[in-house]
Amino acid sequence: MDFDLDSVRADLDSLAALGLDHIRVFPLWPLFQPNRTLIRPRAVEQLVQLADAAAERGLDVNVDGLQGHLSSFDFLPAWTRTWHRRNLFTDPEVCAGQEEYLRTLAAALADRPHFLGMTLGNEINQFSDxxxxxxxxxxxxxxxxxxxxxxxxxxxxxxxxMHLHAAYDAAWYQDGHPFTPAQAARLGAVTAVHSWVFNGTAQRHGPTGTATEQHAAYLIELSKAWARDPHRPVWLQEVGAPAPHIPEAGAARFTEATVVNALDCPDVWGVTWWCSHDVSRSLADFPELEYGLGLLDSARRVKPAGRAIAALVADRRGRTRRPPVRTTALAVDVGGGDAAPRRSVCAPGGPVFEAWAELTAQGVRPALVLAELASDSAHLTSRGITEVCTPDEVVRSPRRPSSSFPDRRSTS
Incomplete structure (x- = not known):
């Protein structure tokens, strides 16, 4: 509310010093559109100033428009709540207001070369269920x-x-959720995945378990099961090291492992860490884990996770290595790909998730394919898949990958 461009520049300087090349920014919807027919010109101007300051430091900018929801707090304008309670997704007037708001923000930045595009909102699917x-x-x-x-x-x-939408993992894991994997993998310019291991993964597998360190890679590969384009880009748009599920002493290891494993997936557009700086302890009522997720603390001092990211950036700058194709795939039976009524099989503890983690621990680099496409030779060939197994065929043992599932169905 008290926009201070010098403070913004100092934050951006601290990010550029880590070698980062882009940021996500979150205009708070009630501050930008306090009335359905009023989009504050001054707020839009400040957003452009922020984007220009980022560009001066070599940082591209993606704007998450409908904020919406951040760090356990909802930011919804008064014209959608209480006395004016209307459905965010179906009310004609609310939708018209959202439409004009998103168009206005995009148009204000359209001529900026460092503007990547709009994300509709940060995990806005959480309002629906x-x-x-x-x-x-x-x-x-x-x-x-x-x-x-x-x-x-x-x-x-x-x-x-590059306009897109982003959902938290209920879209992939929660039966009956109205935002679906098919929407995530087919609508918008890229697929966005948000990977948080406090969803049962770290609780079940521990902070250094294969499933925990590979969770982001799993979501990237899971998204490809629904994509119609075999090379649709996937953006690991949100991932972080939440304490106490990832202890502070293990944050650097988790950060490095997560990013390295994600970059071992073909067609990854980019990786964006949540978040830039810690939340100040002077601010009240955040959940405990939200305070310490930054690459830097609230005084802009680099933390171990930030040093790990900086080292990865320095090591990989200028390299164009493409990860090899994942030729072995695990079949995903969710009861039909479009609605995915049984998508909870993909969640932590579910048979698909646990079989994928087991194969990965054994040294296999598994892809995932919808069960209804597991015998479609054209689809498998387009993705470079030469063999498919089911979760039931995965042997839970430390054997070498060649004996992981004895009755493979070869498509070669």
Missing amino acids: RPHPDPDRITDAQATAWLERMLAACERGAPGR
């Missing part, structure tokens, strides 16, 4: 219609930029 205490219930068809309309608004504002 449990465990939100007051969800705006919708169907998957209504979610699709809303996503398509809002992405079109961004495209009108800034044609040809």
